[in-house]
Amino acid sequence: MNGAVGALVGRVELRARVASRTLLGTLDPWEARGPDECRARRRRVTVLVVTLAALILAADYASAPFVRFPPFFVVPVALASWLIGPALGVVLAILLPAVRLLYFVLVFRPPWVAAELINSAVQMGVLLLVAYLVSRAARDTREIRLLKSFLPICLYCQKIRDADGHWRRLDEYMFEHTGIRFSHGWCPECEREHFPELAEPS
Known part of the structure; x- marks a missing residue:
């Protein structure tokens, strides 16, 4: 990986x-x-x-x-x-x-x-x-x-504008064009910032 x-x-x-x-x-x-x-x-x-x-x-x-x-x-x-x-x-x-x-x-x-x-x-x-x-x-x-080959991507919501001008979620776009699926989770930094009660003590 x-x-x-x-x-x-x-x-x-x-x-x-x-x-x-x-x-x-x-x-x-x-x-x-x-x-x-x-x-x-x-x-x-x-x-x-x-x-x-x-x-x-x-x-x-x-x-x-x-x-x-x-x-x-x-x-x-x-x-x-x-x-x-x-x-x-x-x-x-x-x-x-x-x-x-x-x-x-x-x-x-x-x-x-x-x-x-x-x-x-x-x-x-x-x-x-x-x-x-x-x-x-x-x-x-x-x-x-x-x-x-460049794809416009929103700075805030991370949606991608496709060839038709529609804004779509990144995972939808990637699955449609490459067959790649994303599994959603969070990284340790986001866990500490957004879910401090779940974060393991460091």
Whole structure:
């Protein structure tokens, strides 16, 4: 029983820490999983996104100049921005069109290099906008999810306001949402304060 209470207190402290960081705008999306797992998962996702970007570049190279794959550059940029954060999304948004332009100009030597340069600049601008918008949407989604996890509780009667706006007793709410039942009693301090005749002499 004591271990369960300790685990519950640990989760509450972690949520409070994550909440305070969210309000300050520094929430790591995987922080709640622990630092080692966070780094490992971040590495795996980064490798996956970069591999996907490389595959799209390879397909673009293999099919050039007839079939063009730059519209698919949105996929790794959006995934990186959503799952990792805006930094990797911005890097991919700049690198993908730049690498494509570089090998297209070096391999095919088209006479319309100026047009390709303008197209690459437009692609970079669009991909940077995608990276920004997706990272903002990801941050907003995390904040909304976190705010939904907070329950308003009355300071005096300890009733909880549910999603419908009704105030209910804590034990009713917990039973409905988790199946946990409370047994009512009193602690030694409340026994001494409210029931001095029942309190054991100390």
